[in-house]
Amino acid sequence: MALMPARTQKRLYEIGSTGLILCFAWLLQLTLLSVLSLKDVVASLPLTFTIIWGSIFGSPLQAPRPDELRLSTLGQVIARQALSGSLSGALVGAFFGALYASVLPIYPVCYPLIGWVTGYFCLQNFNQATFLCLPLVFLSTIFSESVMALQLHLMGRPEVLQNLAQVALPEAALNSLIAPFIFFPMRGWYHFATNAHESNQSS
């Protein structure tokens, strides 16, 4: 290990542990959560994980200051908003999307998108407010299911739009049910990681 600088080692360690946690989440989904179903619709731990990851770790961009906002045009504000998604959330979504053995590739498109989009809700420090995590997961699940339904509809699969409500609502309810179990540990991890980072920088 002496071949690499300490920083690379640390980064590799972080990426490796994240990969392990993601694999563990996938195993949990396959074994345990496939049983948790409401009207034959199962809860989706990967989706919940991606949503919460995106909303907690968020974007590396700083939140705009008020005077910055005052000076910028509408186009700049929109562009800034569009760019402030969560890159790591998108990567986590891509990881999960790649694990689905789907014949039509809707998950590799939708999961990174939802990971990126939930990063928008981090800039306003929403993740500090615990009670917001449930509606965020609920609405994001419905959004992602709509995106998937749109993709399937465009690919000419029958009966998609009729089944959207049948699939999206129970899944959103189940996902918000399991959301707190992911939210609190992940927020703790986030605080731990940022504190370690700050203490590293200060020393």
Place this chain on the structure above:
Amino acid sequence: MTGPNQGRTPAHHEATAEFLFLLVLIWMVAGPVSGAVLGAQTWITSVFAKGAIEVESTKNLAKQALQASDRIKVLETKLAKSELELARYRQQSRDTNKLRALLGLREKSDRKSIAAEVIARNPDNWFKQVVIDKGTVDGVRKGSAVITSDGVVGQVVSTTNEASVVRLLTDPDQKIGVVIQRIGLTGLLSGSYQNPAKIDYVPVGTNVDAGDKILCLGKGGTFPEHHPVGTVSQVRRDNNGAALQIEVKLSENCYDLSQVLVLPPLE
């Protein structure tokens, strides 16, 4: 006064003693006799009762034996008929095979089958798919039919070396040609998620009832011919009333699969 008194007294005593003696005698004789009579009566009654029961049960036995022999006669007739029929079918199957051989068609019976185990269910809500543990190395090919002994399960839609993805009959993309056994009408069955599968565009006036068996048509060489698919659960007019729509309850419960059989399509 003493004379008659003296004369009467022994006679009086004698009579009393005689009375007492008689009483004792009666008691000594009547007690055992009455006991014996009671015992004999009980014995006789029990003998009669036992006899009655035995007679009754023998009668029942005889009746049962008669009934059984009747039943045996009926069943023997049935068996003989079935054997005749079986012989006829065997003959016909031989004839068919001979004719098929003459015509250069392939024989139906020898079809390769691969036993496989379901190792995962895709944990999503849009595709009804499972993953099985056999792949191209074991001879599974894209388009192979997947069945169990209860009924048709689905079709292989993608394969790798060691595993394959099976699209279940509950998936709306999965279509299968079926025949309604009782009336011989063919149709196209399509899945509909957790709702019952449907056969669309059945002509109005078709004599189809709930409970009719739906079998696989299997003329294309992919699905096995006349393998069960399900039973009709409901018949109704479709939206514009021009045709019937049949709802089918699938005979294989696609939510709880473990062992399946993969049949690669015929060449």
